[in-house]
Amino acid sequence: MGISRVVPIARKTPDYNKSRRSKTAMETSLPILNINDILHDADHFCLLDIGAGGLALMEQLHRPNFFSMLLLYHGTAKLYSEGKHLNLLPYQVVMNRPLVVNSLQIASESKGYLLCFTESFFSLRYNSNVLHQFSFYQAQQTVTFFQIPEREQYKWRTLLTFMLQEQMPAIPRRNALRSYLNILLQEAEILQGGNRTKTDAPPHKEKVMQFIQLVDQHYIRHKNPSYYAEKLHISQSYLNRLCKAQQALTSGQIIKQRVLLEAKRLLLHTPQSISEIAYTLGFESPSYFNTFFKKGVGAAPERYRKKES
Incomplete structure (x- = not known):
């Protein structure tokens, strides 16, 4: 399952001024x-x-x-x-x-x-x-x-x-x-203990790598695996099977991990408020972001920031 049910993408008109402020803060602190x-x-x-x-x-x-x-x-x-x-x-x-x-x-x-x-x-x-x-x-x-x-x-x-x-x-x-x-x-x-890389990797392995690359590019706007399955021209259930076989994670879990990684980066390395981070990452509201982060990390964003800083 994707995380869109837990953290739906905004369907209302976004606050573009707030988005610009968030991006400016991130760029200033993390050039x-x-x-x-x-x-x-x-x-x-x-x-x-x-x-x-x-x-x-x-x-x-x-x-x-x-x-x-x-x-x-x-x-x-x-x-x-x-x-x-x-x-x-x-x-x-x-x-x-x-x-x-x-x-x-x-x-x-x-x-x-x-x-x-x-x-x-x-x-x-x-x-x-x-x-x-x-x-x-x-x-x-x-x-x-x-x-x-x-x-x-x-x-x-x-x-x-x-x-x-x-x-x-x-x-x-x-x-x-x-x-x-x-x-x-x-x-x-x-x-590193591996073999020489082969240029003819199995198609299923290439699909998973393509999926991870797509997630890196689109995780802010698209948090549901169905978007990526459509881009890869495969079904969502097949994408899940590939991800479980190659990464021991579902496609939804891989997307969640990418969002959490960026959330942690912004919490630790920028002065952005929790609300600004929530909107920067495409969440509908800070409360949705708080719920998602606490479920994934085991601590609320503010508590995580104080503990790890």
């Missing part, structure tokens, strides 16, 4: 960071030598509008990501998804690489679904963290050095960069 904010004139891809600096914007709380991979080979760093605090040491890798709330503080003596790319950059050479077949980009997982064993460290440093060289010409060799990026993601998948 969206683009790749060209990190490296001027970069377009959908950049690889930075951390020793060269230039990462001040990432020290404040933000939402990156891109995928990222951070590898230190000397020094330390501190990462905050969705309530998690990670202390990074040499040859530990952190991989982040777009729009995950985080901040990054790198010690001045540290050296390493920060790789940033968008989905559209990767999909120009590979089918867009391939990116989401990597285990660390599935199931709404936010951050992936792992250690590179000593026997693999030289390989990673070499691949990233080659990528820097491909990026240096006046016109970067983008197809080569995409190929190296794919290799790095494959290597990360292996170190």
Whole structure:
């Protein structure tokens, strides 16, 4: 079942002034960071030598509008990501998804690489679904963290050095960069205990990945699984069976989890009132939002904010 019965979408004319105020508050407190904010004139891809600096914007709380991979080979760093605090040491890798709330503080003596790319950059050479077949980009997982064993460290440093060289010409060799990026993601998948990603994933698995991507795009306006089933040209009952088989959750539960995730982000990282958050997330009234949040989290929004802040 979807959550529309519990939290119906507004059928009356929305308060657009309130909506604008909510969005302004969210954008002020959680700025969206683009790749060209990190490296001027970069377009959908950049690889930075951390020793060269230039990462001040990432020290404040933000939402990156891109995928990222951070590898230190000397020094330390501190990462905050969705309530998690990670202390990074040499040859530990952190991989982040777009729009995950985080901040990054790198010690001045540290050296390493920060790789940033968008989905559209990767999909120009590979089918867009391939990116989401990597285990660390599935199931709404936010951050992936792992250690590179000593026997693999030289390989990673070499691949990233080659990528820097491909990026240096006046016109970067983008197809080569995409190929190296794919290799790095494959290597990360292996170190995570998975197999090399196959481009011919079973149709039912692709359907679930497509569903999760659609939920990410439309969960504010569409909270009923029937909308997504129609978009995917399958029945709602079949969508539920696929989700249970692949994610151990119903389609409605996946939508609820996505809404709850965004609600928690806004509660913890913006000054918005409970009412503003309710309208930002498409709820008809604050009371509907309070009921939904308390049922999903076990605490009222205000209590959750005070406890977790």
